Amino acid sequence: MGRSPCCEKQHTNKGAWTKEEDQRLINYIKLHGEGGWRSLPNAAGLLRCGKSCRLRWINYLRPDLKRGNFTTEENELIVNLHSLLGNKWSLIAAKLPGRTDNEIKNYWNTHIKRKLYSQGIDPRTHRPLINKGSTCLTREVEDSNSNSSGSCLTTEVEENPELNLNLELSIGLHPHKPTTKSPGGGGGGSCFSPILSTTDRVRNGNFLLQPHLFTCYTSST
DNA sequence: AATCATTTCAACCGCCTGGTG
């Protein structure tokens, strides 16, 4: 038995949402709240798939969304969390109020990933790329104001086997951000690579992320 | 000004998970 389609595709619109559709969705959710996504399109008079409605609301229409560029702090936090969680965008988004998983995912793919690569860091593992040839990684392109200590990025990365962390652990991110900002703000902010031992990672089933254990290795936007 | 290349990001798709009967 196949799965039943989430909606009757022949009767649904696709593609960009119109203002009118947005308004209908907003009005409906204001009246009835979120949820019941499958029945929502009919009830709201929308020729859309329920999933599409949910996505539109979550990623674009929700009133508590923060639009605009990511701040240095957010940037740091994303890299930081990604090093711990991997592509668990929803978990990462949960730590960034007003940001959506989709937004963070996009930002990661278009900005952070490239930046890490340019700095010789494997965005997947958050470790230096095994790079053919060169020893220390050149900070090309960006970071012209590289006060960035030029320290070879490999230095502090421990031979930590895998970042395969237990994602069920609750992550107790310290609210105050690790203040290893480069002096004068020059070179932008910093991103952090957790250098954690296994024992640091887990204490009594809780994840303790300790700011001082982070190493600065990227610059901000 | 026109054309082509590249980048960005909203939206879609299909799979997975948890709840329920």
Place this chain on the structure above:
DNA sequence: TCACCAGGCGGTTGAAATGAT
């Protein structure tokens, strides 16, 4: 225990915007 359903998630796509020539 199993099957079904709805919601949620991550990967991917493609149109629009922007930049380069």
